[in-house]
Amino acid sequence: MPLAKLALEDGTIYCGESFGAVGEVTGEVVFNTSMTGYQEILTDPSYRGQIITMTYPEIGNYGINDEDVEHSVPALSGFLVRQLSRIHSNYRSNTDLDSYLKKHNVIGLSGLDTRALVKHIRDAGAMRGVLSTEDLDDASLVAKAKAAPSLVGRDIVQEVMCKATTTWDERLDAWTETQIGSAVDSGNGAHVVCMDFGMKWNIPRHFASRGYRVTIVPGNTSAADIMKLNPDGVFLSNGPGDPEPLDYAIKTIAELLGKTPIFGICLGHQLLSLACGAKTFKLKFGHRGANQPVQDLTTKKVEITTQNHGFAVDADSMPDDLEITHLNLNDNTVAGVRHKKHPAFSVQYHPEAAAGPHDSHYLFERFQDLLSAAATS
Structure with a gap:
């Protein structure tokens, strides 16, 4: 060679x-x-x-x-x-x-x-x-x-997100570049709209396996356009780089709060936190691997998680409406938050576990509980 x-x-x-x-x-x-x-x-x-x-x-x-x-x-x-x-x-x-x-x-x-x-x-x-x-x-x-350019201050999400509203078809196991129309009304189960900031495919696979109807929208989609799709809940995906330059996503998430249940992971976790008024910072070398220990402060249980991020939410900047729910046990950085007033929560890791342990699958059940509560309210 x-x-x-x-x-x-x-x-x-x-x-x-x-x-x-x-x-x-x-x-x-x-x-x-x-x-x-x-x-x-x-x-x-x-x-x-x-x-x-x-x-x-x-x-x-x-x-x-x-x-x-x-x-x-x-x-x-x-x-x-x-x-x-x-x-x-x-x-x-x-x-x-x-x-x-x-x-x-x-x-x-x-x-x-x-x-x-x-x-x-x-x-x-x-x-x-x-x-x-x-x-x-x-x-x-x-x-x-x-x-070489730094990742700090750059918006690289638009290089990897989908370019049009799409449906997830588990039979095809791929994005279908079809504009949403009547297709969104077919099937059974809750309708989850995923904001794609660079989403891994195992996330829509996971939702589909639970019977959800899944719509994927580009990460720069407005809150008004998302609500026109009549979601039962909104998912904020993972993605690359620095969250702070993504003003359009932060604005959209802030406008969605209180209108529909929200579940975010990784970059989506950081964006939800920013939308609520918290701040983020760049980690020295990040967390990347399928063996990161996290404690759920609600249950006191420790789970081994899959992580991939170079930025984190600043615990000292936490607004009154947001509470810390999970901690990374390697360095005690924020690994999860929950909104105190609205049905919204997020974690700084990958509960879909591709690849990695399945310890965090319970988070999909928590999201389902929010969807069920919203549907009966």
Whole structure:
């Protein structure tokens, strides 16, 4: 395999072997602590603008299949692994990781010391980097890393959200680019409108499996247009980057409060908090992995969660109408909130668990309770 290099903005250089696509990309260099689930990580739109480092040493051993993708194409900038498995073995696999990255033009780098890189990020914080198979000059690469755009203050949600109102068809297991009409009135169950800020597909899969009718709208849809769809509840999805530049989403959520039950995760959690008057801040290196411990302050139970975010809600900025319901036990950051007056709550993690543990599925039941209460009021 040809030589490739990763350069960080602080001048640190890592060498390795290229796999996947060739070329050059920039992005924020972060790490994920999951032992499995690399396919779901690759296709999670929340990784837009980031170069992902996997902490588990061998990646690619079970290949890639058609069922476990979380979006139609990968959104990340680059993929870093300690060792790329030379074989893939799983009865569901239909291609290997190297071929998959080539197909979707994603640059991979193997053979680097990922443990050293992760320790460096934990000490120095997530930083901008450049991954290249073309330019191998250290000084040139460091200059490019320093010039790369930061995620702070940028709206990258509009790069990954759906472009039109769509229906989720579990039989197709994909977005159907059909304008909503009479189709929204078909089927049974509660009607959930999902605001797509870069949503993973397992979320509408999860709602559909519970008998809900699911409509997906772009994240910049107005509150008036959402209410025209007659939702029984609104879901605020995950997504990439900094929540504060998303003024349009914050405005919409603020206008929806009190009109319909709301359930948010990850970026949706941050946006709900901002809409209620809280503030957010950038974490030093973020929380990314399928092994993050969270305590539900309501039940005192601890759940192991799947997380992927680089920003968090500031506990000291919590408005009177919002209460903290969950805490991340690694650093005591806010992991969940609930509105005291309106039927709205959110968590800073992925209860749909793709990939990851199923400890947090109870949150869908809490949302169902809000829908049922609203329907009878």
